[in-house]
Structures are given as C-alpha cells and as structure tokens.
Amino acid sequence: MAEQAAPAWKRVLEESGDQVIFLKGFFRNMFRGGFEWSEFVRQCYEIGYKSFTLVGTTAFIMGLVLALQLRPTLVDFGAESMLPRTLAVSIVREIGPVITAIICAGKIGSGIGAELGSMKVTEQIDAMDISGANPMQYLVVTRILATTLMVPLLTLLGDVLGLIGGFLATNISGNVSATLYFNKCIASIGFVDFVPAFIKTIFFGFVIGFIGCYKGYNSNRGTESVGLSANSAVVAASLWIFVIDAIVVQISNILLY
Amino acid sequence: MKAAKHTATEEKPAQKKGGVIIHIKGLKKSFGEKDVLKNINLDVHKGENVVVLGRSGSGKSVTIQCIVGQTYPDEGELTVFDEDVASLTERQLREMRTRIGFLFQGAALYDSMTVRENMEFPLTRVLKLKDRAEIDRRVEEMLDNVGLLDAIDKMPSDLSGGMRKRAGLARTLIVQPEIMLYDEPTTGLDPATSREISKLILDMQKKYKTTSLIITHDMDCARITSDRVVIMHEGEYIAEGTFDELKNANDDLICSFF
Numbered sequence A: 001m002a003e004q005a006a007p008a009w010k011r012v013l014e015e016s017g018d019q020v021i022f023l024k025g026f027f028r029n030m031f032r033g034g035f036e037w038s039e040f041v042r043q044c045y046e047i048g049y050k051s052f053t054l055v056g057t058t059a060f061i062m063g064l065v066l067a068l069q070l071r072p073t074l075v076d077f078g079a080e081s082m083l084p085r086t087l088a089v090s091i092v093r094e095i096g097p098v099i100t101a102i103i104c105a106g107k108i109g110s111g112i113g114a115e116l117g118s119m120k121v122t123e124q125i126d127a128m129d130i131s132g133a134n135p136m137q138y139l140v141v142t143r144i145l146a147t148t149l150m151v152p153l154l155t156l157l158g159d160v161l162g163l164i165g166g167f168l169a170t171n172i173s174g175n176v177s178a179t180l181y182f183n184k185c186i187a188s189i190g191f192v193d194f195v196p197a198f199i200k201t202i203f204f205g206f207v208i209g210f211i212g213c214y215k216g217y218n219s220n221r222g223t224e225s226v227g228l229s230a231n232s233a234v235v236a237a238s239l240w241i242f243v244i245d246a247i248v249v250q251i252s253n254i255l256l257y
Numbered sequence B: 001m002k003a004a005k006h007t008a009t010e011e012k013p014a015q016k017k018g019g020v021i022i023h024i025k026g027l028k029k030s031f032g033e034k035d036v037l038k039n040i041n042l043d044v045h046k047g048e049n050v051v052v053l054g055r056s057g058s059g060k061s062v063t064i065q066c067i068v069g070q071t072y073p074d075e076g077e078l079t080v081f082d083e084d085v086a087s088l089t090e091r092q093l094r095e096m097r098t099r100i101g102f103l104f105q106g107a108a109l110y111d112s113m114t115v116r117e118n119m120e121f122p123l124t125r126v127l128k129l130k131d132r133a134e135i136d137r138r139v140e141e142m143l144d145n146v147g148l149l150d151a152i153d154k155m156p157s158d159l160s161g162g163m164r165k166r167a168g169l170a171r172t173l174i175v176q177p178e179i180m181l182y183d184e185p186t187t188g189l190d191p192a193t194s195r196e197i198s199k200l201i202l203d204m205q206k207k208y209k210t211t212s213l214i215i216t217h218d219m220d221c222a223r224i225t226s227d228r229v230v231i232m233h234e235g236e237y238i239a240e241g242t243f244d245e246l247k248n249a250n251d252d253l254i255c256s257f258f
Helices: A002-030 A037-076 A080-121 A122-129 A137-175 A178-188 A191-217 A224-256 B013-017 B061-067 B092-097 B115-125 B133-144 B161-173 B192-207 B217-224 B245-246
Strands: B020-031 B032-047 B049-054 B075-080 B101-102 B178-185 B209-217 B229-234 B236-241
Touching: A002 A137, A002 A191, A002 B049, A037 A080, A037 A137, A037 B092, A080 A122, A080 A137, A080 A178, A080 A224, A122 A178, A122 B032, A122 B192, A137 A178, A137 A191, A191 A224, B013 B049, B020 B115, B020 B209, B032 B061, B032 B092, B032 B209, B032 B236, B049 B061, B049 B217, B061 B075, B061 B178, B101 B229, B115 B161, B133 B161, B133 B217, B178 B192, B192 B209, B192 B217, B209 B217
Parallel strands: B049 B209, B049 B229, B101 B178, B178 B209
Antiparallel strands: B020 B032, B020 B075, B229 B236
C-alpha cells in the first residue's frame, strides 16, 4: 500500500514545485520590458466583456431567487424590512464574489486551459519559443493579469445586478420603491463588508488565470490532454477559490471585528 | 544488425561551402531506459543543405530539438555558431534562436491570428520592428515569395495543408535566419505538393543563403533539397554522402531507405 501511495505524493510534490517555478516565471516576465499591451487589452475584452452576459444573468437570477427564499422567513419573524439589508450584505460579502468566481473558473479557466493546451499540442507555443519570442510574456502574463483585473470588475457588476434581481423579487409580493430599497442596501454595506470581499476577488481572478495558464501550458502531447487541461483547470481553480475564501474571511474577521 | 560506416567520398563537395556552423560530436540522449541518440557526430557547414534520413522514432527530431536548446543532451558536444548550446543562459539562448528558423511538421501557425498577423509576429517580437510600412513591405514580399499573397487576410484554418506549410515557411524565413531546421516539411502532403514544397525550400535557401538541416523520410524531398544526406538508424548515423552515392551504395541497410 505504501508503495502505491508514494508515486501519487511524489506527483503532487512535483506538480507543486512546477507551479512555484511557473509562478516565478510569471513574475519575472511581468517585470521584464516589452509588456504586450495589445494582447492584454484583447484578453480583457475576451475575458471580461464576453463573460458579462453569463455573469450578469446568473447574478440577477441569484439575487431574485435569494430574495424570494428569504422573504417568507423574514415575514415570519416580522423582519420584512430587513430584506434589503440581508440581501445586500450576503451578496456583497460572500455570494457575489464566490458565485462570480466559480462561473469565471468554469468559463474563463477552462477556456484558457483548452486554448493554451491546444497551442501546446499543435506546437504553437514551441514555435513561439524557438523563434526567439517570449511565450510566457505574450500568452501567460497577459492572461493572468487580465483575469486578475476583470474578475473583480465582473463581481462588482454581478453584485449590482444581483441587488436589482432582489429588488424585482421584493416587488413581486410587496411594494417597495427603488429609492428606498437601494438606499437601504447602500446604507447597510460598510467598509468591512466591501473591502475584504473586493480584495478576495483579486485573488480569485489571479488563481483562475494562473491555474488555467499552468494547466494549458504544461499539457502533455495529444488531443486528450487538451480536455484534461481544461477540466483540471476548472476543478483546481474552484477548489482554490473556496480555500482562498475561507482564508480571507478568517483573516478579515480577525483584523476587522 | 549494424551497418558498416559508409563514407561515400573522402572529399564532400558540399563541405567546401563554408566553415562549420553546427558541430555535433559524441551526442547521446536517453529518455528513461530508451537510448534515443547514441554517439551522433555531424558537422554542418555554412551554406549547405544537409538532409537527415531515417525511420520514425530513430531520433531525428530529438537531434534538432537539441540544436535549438529545446532539450539537452546527456553527453557530447553541441555547438551552434561556435557556442555551446548547453551552457547558454536563457537570454543567450533566446538570442541564438533569433538566428535559427524552425519549420515544424504541422507548420505550427498561430491559429488565433490571420496569415498577416502570423507574419508580423516575429517581425515585431523578435526583430522589434516598429515601422508599419517596413513591416507591411516585408510581409507582402515574403508572402509573394511563397505564392500566398492572396491569402494574406485568411485564418490558418482556411488554408490547405500545402498552403499552411508555405505560410509556416514564410513566417520562419521572414526574420532571415542563418540556419533553417526543417522537421518533416513534406509529411502529410500529396506527392505533387511535396515536390512543390521541396522546390520552394531549395529556392528560398538559394535566395536567402541559409544553411539547412532537413529531417525527412521523403525521398523526393531529400533528392531535391540535399547537398549531403546523412542516414540515421536506431539513434546512430550509419552513412553519409550525396543522394546518388547513397542510393547506389552496396549495403542492404542503406539501400532499404531508398
């Protein structure tokens, strides 16, 4: 049994080492001259703008459903007026960032993993490397920075649309004006709600880009590995999102409360 | 079975072309238990076209991967432009690679870019050209050379196999490398297109005066492009000479390649 377990541990350790080397390569190439601005902007468009519809729709429905689920319980306790506050805090602090990050891990992480995996398999990355160009700088740095920038922005938009969804649900069975609803929402969100939540979305974005690039860039030869890269990018990024979430929440609880 | 070394001629006309630009001596490389390269010795002289013939899995591709520093040999000497490839730093290796062109088996065109963008990529990233007019001039001239000017704004997925190879060749030659390495340049093409690509390789070599190392198992390609042919078998070079000399050699193993 011990003999069977050893190679798995060895693989985990080897992969961890490879990820550290890849991370070092990312930072080294990020601060090297000749930043690929045009590719970075293109990636921001591909990652941010093209994910907006999916993230926005999901966030809107999530806010709507959350409000519909919360309302009967709050009515039982005579606390219906707490609905905007409860919605705002839960969406801004936790549900918005995590749901947006999970959607982005599925859409963006798998996309990056598959794209770079397919470039690796068809020797495009090798061609770039052998020509004397720098594939880390062109392909990896731009994608990781784009996800690090766009996931927080998508989360902000998702938060707003989630609250709009909540407003719609509140008005299905009640009658609250938009001014009152949004005033209550904004008044209930403080520095301790918004800032830690925003900071963790930056880490979520980084992890989604980093894992996607790492898995794709290190695809083994063969078309099967393209699918595996995409799949493992989603699985690993999703896992890391929950780990980072738990760590950031714990740290912010210690520092801010 | 190991064939006797066939040194076809004492004097190899092709070697008169210039000094040694690629020097390989006693090169060995293993992957796990498998010895892929066993004592490879080869000198490529400036301006000559050397074809390496061999069956699949004989270690041909590993040899050129070692030349560009994509993989490192376990033992032996390997110098390119008089520099030991294994001892180069990352920056030095990148600089050396700008002087070498590598045409991949599948052409390796960047499939998210048009043909024009594929051509521009090495000009802006490797040669660091900024002048738009100069970039356009070079792209159009090179595509015209390979007969692909009409396909300038097409995506690689819209090109046929032969057109992809020509585009790949153009992208590699656009930075005017001193050495060209070809990995199975005619694989997967019909005989007519293979001959067309082989003639194009020869024309481009004459026009840009490159030194070429061509890995192939296509006899037509070897006949058209070679100044000198080296035969590789199970990780070793077993014979070298001109195409006709090897073709007429009195050795069963060598004859089996033709």
